[in-house]
Amino acid sequence: xxxxxxxxxxxxxxxxxxxxxxxxxxxxxxxxxxxxxxxxxxxxxxxxxxxxxxxxxxxxxxxxxxxxxxxxxxxxxxxxxxxxxxxxxxxxxxxxxxxxxxxxxxxxxxxxxxxxxxxxxxxxxxxxxxxxxxxxxxxxxxxxxxxxxxxxxxxxxxxxxxxxxxxxxxxxxxxxxxxxxxxxxxxxxxxxxxxxxxxxxxxxxxxxxxxxxxxxxxxxxxxxxxxxxxxxxxxxxxxxxxxx
Ligand SMILES: [Zn+2]
Numbered sequence: 001x002x003x004x005x006x007x008x009x010x011x012x013x014x015x016x017x018x019x020x021x022x023x024x025x026x027x028x029x030x031x032x033x034x035x036x037x038x039x040x041x042x043x044x045x046x047x048x049x050x051x052x053x054x055x056x057x058x059x060x061x062x063x064x065x066x067x068x069x070x071x072x073x074x075x076x077x078x079x080x081x082x083x084x085x086x087x088x089x090x091x092x093x094x095x096x097x098x099x100x101x102x103x104x105x106x107x108x109x110x111x112x113x114x115x116x117x118x119x120x121x122x123x124x125x126x127x128x129x130x131x132x133x134x135x136x137x138x139x140x141x142x143x144x145x146x147x148x149x150x151x152x153x154x155x156x157x158x159x160x161x162x163x164x165x166x167x168x169x170x171x172x173x174x175x176x177x178x179x180x181x182x183x184x185x186x187x188x189x190x191x192x193x194x195x196x197x198x199x200x201x202x203x204x205x206x207x208x209x210x211x212x213x214x215x216x217x218x219x220x221x222x223x224x225x226x227x228x229x230x231x232x233x234x235x236x237x238x239x240x241x242x243x244x
Contacts, residue, residue, distance in 0.1 A: 023193020
């Protein structure tokens with residue numbers, strides 16, 4: 001591949017304490033839009049008459065739950081939730097006893113679907129929609145299949161989405177777990193995000209380990225802080241660097 005990829009492969013081969021921050025580009029590679037769907041913001045405004053950020057706000061959810069769920073089904077759940085070789089590579093790292101935690105703000109639980117444990121989903125998950133009355137949980141398939149607004153099958157009350165809405169606080173416990181994991185890591189592997197992405201910017205302040213690695217689709221400003229960087233197809237790169 002290239003010299004940096006070879007060095008990363010060597011580092012991963014020798015490490016036992018890697019923490020991964022998984023960014024939005026991992027999800028994009030599987031064709032999913034994400035909650036905010038920034039890349040199709042214009043189309044969303046044309047179709048809905050509201051901006052993407054308005055629709056996924058807590059204010060909008062309480063006022064226009066029907067439009068919110070239309071967006072949830074069509075835009076957020078725009079296709080089948082399928083894992084990619086990136087998620088498989090993370091599973092391999094973990095099986096080999098190298099990976100301590102995966103931190104992500106993506107909401108599709110694809111790392112968990114690949115079999116990974118210790119996944120910290122900072123912004124929650126589409127698999128954990130909840131009844132605000134009885135607390136029963138409903139997965140993404142239940143949302144997809146619902147006619148109109150998905151309601152609790154016991155209480156008949158509209159469900160709360162399983163992910164954080166704009167204007168809501170990120171779970172403090174998850175924030176602490178993430179910063180602790182980063183603080184204890186020897187290798188910080190950032191995949192599909194730039195160092196200036198909000199979650200990264202916050203978390204790398206806690207990092208005191210040996211190597212910081214960035215693997216992303218393209219170079220971003222600020223990446224030069226990393227010790228090693230590789231750009232290109234994430235699935236190809238991750239498969240290569242975990243073949244130590
Ligand atoms: Zn209920």
